[in-house]
Structures are given as structure tokens and as C-alpha cells.
Amino acid sequence: MVARDGSCLIRKISHYLDLTEDEKRLLARLEETSRKLRRDEILIEEDGELREMFVVSEGWLYTYTHTLDGRRQVFEVHFPGDIVGASQAPFERIGYGVAAATEAIVCPFPKRSLNAIFSRSPALTALFYAFAVLDHATILDRLRATGRMGAAERVLLVLLQCLARLRITDPDRQDGLDMPLRQELIGDMVGLSNISVSHALKELAQAGLIERDARHFSFPDLQRAQTQIDFSDRYYAIDTSWFPRQWEIA
Amino acid sequence: MVARDGSCLIRKISHYLDLTEDEKRLLARLEETSRKLRRDEILIEEDGELREMFVVSEGWLYTYTHTLDGRRQVFEVHFPGDIVGASQAPFERIGYGVAAATEAIVCPFPKRSLNAIFSRSPALTALFYAFAVLDHATILDRLRATGRMGAAERVLLVLLQCLARLRITDPDRQDGLDMPLRQELIGDMVGLSNISVSHALKELAQAGLIERDARHFSFPDLQRAQTQIDFSDRYYAIDTSWFPRQWEIA
DNA sequence: CGAACGCTTGAGAGGCATCAAGAAACGTGG
């Protein structure tokens, strides 16, 4: 059981919304049990059924699929506070695999717990919807980069997206991050080989857009890096003013 | 005013859900006014605000964005019965442009009309959520193709996605479609130039995967075409069994 | 019928993939 104060889920949500006690209870119920994952351990098989969903408590996970000829595409990276499977709730079969990018701890919960939230908290329903839209926008940005940008720009996008997402649950964070993702995985996010990623990182460093020290990446001029690829931080501000606080009865 | 019986929106939704009279009324309200669009006319500017949303009544639209160096990425194609802007509801700024791919008729409605639906019909809320997830899956499929597949396979995906979507509102449709999209636009959906699209279509025809007659495309062996790129029709069946029919009050 | 538009075809260039080998980092066990 994860201590309620330490919950990344509640921390992430509180960044956008003042929670009622009832809502906190509903959310805490999602993190009652936990499971440890080794690095590279598969949490959901690619062709598996989706019986339960997971709150990410520690570590990074990723959603992926393979093509027929064995190449891999990585769709999303899941950070602490994310709910894995939320965007597949309407379907029995997910069609994508989920695995641990680092050692990780996840909290499994049954689908119906999410239903309980959907039917009791309009504000959380709206927020989860907003999260889904944000994740969607992240994918669109990556599609644009994959389809229409060069290798260096694509890699830079991945780095900036990770940083932007980490800042939600860790607002004091400076302009740097420890990147636990292998270069091969970064490449699989934007349609590149591991070799091109290595090359792109070298290029970005030479251009002064990033600085590297082992696993640690920092941005000497974050503004310039963002401008370079027309990046916008979609996570930071959500317009919550339209959120309903309670249902109307027809 | 579009006749209620002729509404593509209601036809699309009825494919998944039995609507109550109240729900039909709520939906009909979205199509009270209409506006005609010329081909290539811009409906929403790329940097514009999102004040209203639109039901597509006739014709095809598309959502797009540009990169700094002037290249274009097309994200979604909107068919009759779709709601343009639904997936951007939570945000003031959309960041993407919307334009008409063919002559088209759209029905504008204010954001708050959608809110009225969200707060009064749990089933429609769930369905719109499911639609958003489907659109998301469509994008993921295209990201996978763009990142990890060759030109011919990417173009084939676009064709199959269009066919699958058209079948929702037109179940009698055979294995063919009239494709009004320019090759340049098809290319912009999967990161190709118009020239590569032309080349890919020739290749697909030679491989016997498609047949062409001017604008009309057909699939002599749809099954084989789908297997070729590991395509799955995500639109056809949605699991609606979990949809709530009314809200619980906390 | 003519002009505009979109599609096709060809030639050459560039970017990224693949293959291969070496270097660095990491982890494990002594």
C-alpha cells in the first residue's frame, strides 16, 4: 500500500484540481495493491486481454507494438502518476503491449473501479478526458515529427516531451532530466534506428541545444530548443473552468 | 436545417447505440444551422481559437498543421457524421487547422451544446469518449506505419482506414471507395511526398492489392490487403456493454 | 477548346538503415 501523501497520481491530479474528500477516497482505492516490475518485464502482452488497469507508482513504462517484419513502434511512455490502460477502457482487446522501461512499481486495479469514478465524479471524469486529449496531442506532435522532420529534431522532441511531462509531478525541476530510456527505445518512438539516435544526440550537443553527462541531459537554452522544433508544452496548463462539478439530471 | 432522418451524426451513433428521444433531441440541436464550404476552404485557422464545433454533414474535411519549414502534416480526415473539434474541447487553443478536402456542408454549434450532452446523457458521453479513443487508435496505426513501414504499406493503410470509416455510416458499401483526396494530402497523412504516393499506388496495383479506375479504388482481395499490413478495423465493433445509462449520485 | 490542376515518370541527391567492429558504461561476483 502506498501512503496517500506519496501518491503520484494524487499529486498529478492536484496540479489541476482541488479534490474533495470523496474524490480522494475514490482515487486512493486505485492504489491499494502494488506490484514490482523488473526492467524490461512485460506487464501486458501485445495480444492480451485488458482485464485490469494500473497506476504507475514508480519508474517508467512504455506502450508498444510490432510490425509484421519485427520492427517495433513505441507509442507512449508512462510516468509515475499515469494510469496505464485508461485510453483503452472502452475495449476488451488492447492490441498493444506494455513493458517496464526501468525498474518500476505499479498498482493494479479492476476496470470497474474507474467506472465508479466516472459515475460519481464529474470533475474527475472531465479531467481524465482532458488527460486523454493531452496524450493524444503528444502523439500528434510525434506523428508530425516522425513524418516531416529530420532525425535530430525528432530526438529533441522526445527529450522535450519527457521533460514537460516530468514537470507536472515535479514542478521544482530544473531544465534537465535523467534519461533512463535506451537509445533504441527513443528511436522506436519516432521511427529511427538506435544508430541515428546516437548520431542525432551528438549533433544536438554540437549545436549547443543539449548538454550531456552520462544519463543526464540538460538544456542550456530551453527556449531555443523549444523554438527550434516549434514545441509547445501541452501539459502545463489545462483549462479546467468548464469542468462540471456535478451532474444534471434529465 | 438538415432533416433529422438524414443526419449522418444520428446514423453514425445509431450504429452503436439505441437512442432515447431526449438524446435524439440533444443531438438534433447540433445540426440546426449549416454552412457550405468550397473545396480547400479553411474552416479553422491553424493558430485560431476554438469557439465553436462542427458536425460534418456532407463532404470530407481534414485536420492539419505545418512545420517551421513549411511542410504539412495531416492528422485526421473527418467524414460525414463526425464532430470536428470534439477532441479539442478541453482547450481554448486548438493549434491545428481544419480545411475542406472536398466541397462540404458543416453544422456549427457552440461548445456549450456539447456540455449539455455531457451533463445529461451518460451513454452519449461514454460513446463520445469511445470515439475519441478510436480516433486515437487510428492515429497510432498511422504513427506505426509512418515510423516503421515502407511507402506502399503506408498508402495502403490510408486507403483501408478510409474504407473502414465509411462503412460505419454506409454498411452496404462494397470493397471499394471513391477517393476524393489528392495524392499530396494522402502523402501528408503518412509522411510521404505526392510523388512517392503515386509510385506506391502503381506498386500496389501491380501487386494486385488494389484496382484503380480514375478516382475509384477497390480491393480485389480485401482480406489479403488487410493482412499485408496487419490492419484491424477498429471502428466496426465497440463494446458498449459497460456504458452507464444514468449517473449515480454521490 | 484551352487553361489549370493533378498525376506520372525520370534523373540525381541526400538522409537514414544496416552491417560490423570497437569503446564505454554497467553490473556482478570474487
Added chain:
DNA sequence: CCACGTTTCTTGATGCCTCTCAAGCGTTCG
């Protein structure tokens, strides 16, 4: 704390795929 094996990253050589540029062809519509 060091030695060794494994994993990950880097660097180089070669080839293929898709891009760009350019010209010709076909269709459509005024």
C-alpha cells in the same frame, strides 16, 4: 574495490529508399 562479462553506445562504410527538381501527360471544368 577491482576484474570480468554483458549491455549499451559510438563510429565508420556501404546501400537503399524517399526526396527534390523537372518535364510531360491526362483530366476536369469553365
